[in-house]
Amino acid sequence: MGMTKLGRVLVVDDEVELMTVLCETLNEREYEAFGFTSGADALKALQEQDFDLILTDLMMPGMNGIELYREALKIDPNMVGIMMTGQGTVQTAVEAMKVGAFDFVLKPFKLNTLLAVLLRAMEMRRLRNENLQLCDSMAIYDLAMAVSSSLDINVILNKIADAVLDQCEADEISIMLPTSTGEELYVAVARGDQMEIKLGQRIPIHKGIAGWVASNHETLIMQGAIRDPRFAPIKPRPEIKSSISTPLLVGGKCVGVLNVNSKKRKSYLFGKVKALKILAGTAASALENARLYGELQKAEQKYRSIFENTTEGIFQIAPDGRYLFVNPSMARIRGYNQPEEMLSLKSGLNYESFLGSESERQGIERQIRRQDGAVIWVSENVRVVRDDQGDMLYFEGTMEDITKRKEAEEALRESEARYRRIVETxxxxxxxxxxxxxxxxxxxxxxxxxxxxxxxxxxxxxxxxxxxxxxxxxxxxxxxxxxxxxxxxxxxxxxxxxxxxxxxxxxxxxxxxxxxxxxxxxxxxxITERKQLEKEMARLDRLDLIGEMAAGIGHEIRNPMTAVRGFLQLLKGKKEFVKHGEYFNLMISELDRANTIITEFLSLAKNKAVQLKPSNLNTILESMLPLIEADALVTDKYINLETQELPELLLDEKEIRQLILNLARNGLESMSPGGKMNLRTFVEGEEVVLSVQDQGKGIEPGIIEKIGTPFYTTKENGTGLGLAVCYKVADRHNAKIDFETGQAGTTFFVRFKTSKN
Structure with missing residues (x-):
């Protein structure tokens, strides 16, 4: 392990040989000596490093020893100075002493004499440092005592500013704190000429000197003009020659920045900087405590306000069921005027049994009886609180009156059920x-x-x-x-x-x-039925028009036709026309066919008279069966008749026979040889139904819309009046015709209303 050096000595002499010898000698005597031949070089070293004393020649070119020492004191006010001279006078000695030099050594000197002076000077340096540290310690102690007695952040800020201003002998002091968002710093307190105008000023957290210090958590010492772009001030102030900015750190977090400015160029010694950092740490702790206390107060006020004003009841209940603590809302829910009225009362519920093995339950809905006897609905959240050993201390929870909600839910259910019934019915x-x-x-x-x-x-x-x-x-x-x-x-x-x-x-x-x-x-x-009715009405209107036309001109056509037929029969009997009998028969047949068509036209007349009499549809159908079967046998087809017992209907038998015959012949004509037609009668609800079912190929979709239209026919020799007559007959009997068709055949239904309808 190396020996501890006695001190750091700055040796300045323009005689290189003497300066070198002194440095080597002092280094051998456990000093740490650094030599320079000019005052300017020595000052530069002094600005960059710490030294305990300066040993300088008095008479030097450019800057003499007194001038050098005077400038050195500006950098380090506690610097100990020793003058050396070979041409000293009483006057120069007095001047050196006035500047503050510790001693005056005449050249040539003995080494022991110089070493003795150096020892005394180092002792002086030690005493000065101890005094300085004591002053710094007292300042820190005084600040700690001052801020420990207050949790008011404004009081703490002002005491910090005053302490730093006194300790650092600065021209300006400011303390900047982060805003609530943490994105800016603002000036919270300031000292110095016209510094009050800076109060409240803000800078972005990542800009300027203070921003850099806050972001990097490092102390920054500045001398003279600032050229580093990282530290470029937002508002340059050339009058500031020296400054130090240090972060106020607590728990690794920056809670502010302390700025110290001087209008004179000065050096901040390591000890002074260290003391300032300690001072800043004390200040940071005090500010953080004040902030936490402020937040605690706000939280207490907030939760007290919530506790006092919340609509939810809050409670603590002992294991035996007694209320230990309730808020005003809990008292109101249970029907009491004051919370104190409920203390020591039983809750009415064994929460230990209610919770069972669970530690808490949420959203418990139940009915309770208030103090005034009224029954209400409540929702509870409750949990058990235990000590470190797992023993039960108490139950705590919240209670909310949900009677109105329950009533609203019930009303909503009834409303939904009501509207569901409306929708469904x-x-x-x-x-x-x-x-x-x-x-x-x-x-x-x-x-x-x-x-x-x-x-x-x-x-x-x-x-x-x-x-x-x-x-x-x-x-x-x-x-x-x-x-x-x-x-x-x-x-x-x-x-x-x-x-x-x-x-x-x-x-x-x-x-x-x-x-x-x-x-x-x-x-x-x-509106399907309406549409069908409209369609039926339109079709019937067309039939009526045709029938009315037929009724109007039928008589005029039949009279000449009767005369023509009579003369044809007369001529047919003459001998000279016997050989033309075949032609006479054909002409008479065609006249008869035309007469039949006129008869069908007349059947379409709206005002055609019908003779309705009580009749049984089965009787009419059975009487026509031989005729229909005869038509069927001619083409190798078969008829199947199925009848049920039917009530009597008011029918025009002649027209009904025509309707049945037309439907049956249409069905027979649609079938291939070997086919079978089913004729059925049955009662369906309050209607008597005649159905005619064939085994044809069914009606093509494009034809369905035209069914019953007069003169529309798919037969080579048809008139297109058969179904039209059927629809008209049904209309005169207050009946309806509908049909079902498919690839297996077609079924026509004629639906007659019973007499009671």
């Missing part, structure tokens, strides 16, 4: 789709209208129930819905069984909070 269909036309809700009526179950509908697309020809209309309507336009229109759906469903739809679009279209609700009214 509504006479109209209700259909809700999302933005992609997928079904999200459908009521029972709508499902029935479409021919499927409710559960089958959810997730299905609207397009599953429309024909391609209606898809374009759907898309155009959706564009209107997306614009918020509600609309009502007629629409044709396709049921799951393939039948048409005509409806009036009222659409109301839905939108998200951001305005985006999310779907629509449709109220759907089934």
């Amino acid at each position: 509504a006479a109209e269909g209700i259909w809700v789709i999302d933005r992609n036309c997928r079904t999200t809700f459908i009521n029972k009526k709508m499902a029935e209208m479409l021919g499927c179950a409710v559960e089958e509908m959810v997730g299905k697309s609207l397009y599953d129930f429309i024909d391609n020809e209606w898809a374009a209309k759907v898309e155009s309507n959706i564009k209107l819905h997306q614009q918020g336009i509600s609309k009502q229109y007629e629409f044709k759906f396709r049921r799951t069984d393939g039948k048409e469903l005509w409806a009036i739809i009222s659409i109301n679009p839905f939108f998200e909070l951001n305005g985006q279209y999310s779907g629509a609700l449709a109220m759907v009214t089934d």
